[in-house]
Amino acid sequence: MRCDEAREAVLGGEALATPSLKEHLEACTECSGLAVELARSPGAEAELDSLRHRVEGALQGERGLVAGLRSLPTRWRMLMAASAAATMALALAMLSPRVDFAVYPLGRMMASAAMCTVLLVAIIAQNLRPLQAPDRSRRALWLASVAIIAPFSIALLPEAKLAHPVAFHDAHDCLLLGTLGGAALMTLLGVLDRRESAHRSLLVPAAAGGMLANLALLFHCPVTSPLHLVVIHAPIGIVLFGGHKGFRAARMRIARARAA
């Protein structure tokens, strides 16, 4: 018997008394070391049985729409989240487009939209990264931080000078629309996330929500004043982060109270 066969047999739980395996283990220090390791570690049948029942119980709970959605292949989950984000941004642009579309500098709008889109897609991909892929949580946090800061840098650019005067609509709905759209994306990301809720990042989905809000408002809000952009548009990611944190804390408090 070769070492790889013996290793497979030992790891596969084959009886160690099998003549060929026994013979190999007596001759090979490495494989016998592995067998000793396995034999003295958690081999107890009762313990494994109890664990198996727990796993089966957990799998029984994996039913319904949410369980079905998070079990979809990763590329589908990512596509679903990206499509939902694109639909929300386009819906706002189609249903309530900014009134200065014709006069707003096209290059500036395209550059801002491209930056928001790239960041949004990257954050969605990081947030829905499957656990069988190596951990990249630092990269995700870095991206989320950039996505939180980026809208401020766009807002602080020199104000766009419009060639023609535009009759502005009331722009007070920006915070509400942006927050609602961002929260909807965050909810979807939460549904599609396979991790347990306690292990999920607070910042990354909030950054995705904030990015979507800024992208959508770019096509909706005609106000070019840096003050409006800095105070209303840019902080939506931070608002979502705070809201998410508060929501999770409240949920944990309720769960603790119920348990008590």
Add this chain to the structure above:
Amino acid sequence: MDHATLAPSDEELMVAYVAGDHAAFAELFRRYAPVLLRLLRHRLQRRQEADDLVQQTFLQLHRSRHDFRKGATLRPWLFTIALNLRLQHFRECGRRRETSLDIDAIESVDTAMSAPQEQFDESREIQAALSKLPSEQRDVIVLHWLLGLPFSDVSRAVGASVNAVKVRAHRGYVGLRKLLRRADGNPKERRTVTLNTERH
């Protein structure tokens, strides 16, 4: 060996499970639960934590089943999930410092085979020495040497290049040898512990 050659591979079992065969999942659990428990208990203080993480690992395997493609290897997949869950667990606990091995708990488990006492002692010394290595090196050594993964699979599991993994393994083995010699106190008299760093 008939049993080994006739038994379906892990990948065949996974494909069967994706197709709806629940017995295949039970077989995967039987094969991997003990190995995962061992892997996870290396750095966890309480046995219950390792049990929870193994449960989550299989739950994640279930949730990720449609990501599994023919031709992929299951073992590094499963170990990566387990290591990522352990990392998340440490983050959640805010426990940066690693804990020592639960030697007493390990000793209390009945030995299923009659191993020579000196081999048993040697194994325990290796475990104790392993616990003193930096986590990056220890993970590579546990996956490569103890669990027998080739470097290509280890690199996928820990998310580093094959070269980086080989460097970590080399440093880890050197460190391990030093620690074992130090523990023994007399390097000349100590029996050589076989640490094969040439395996691919």
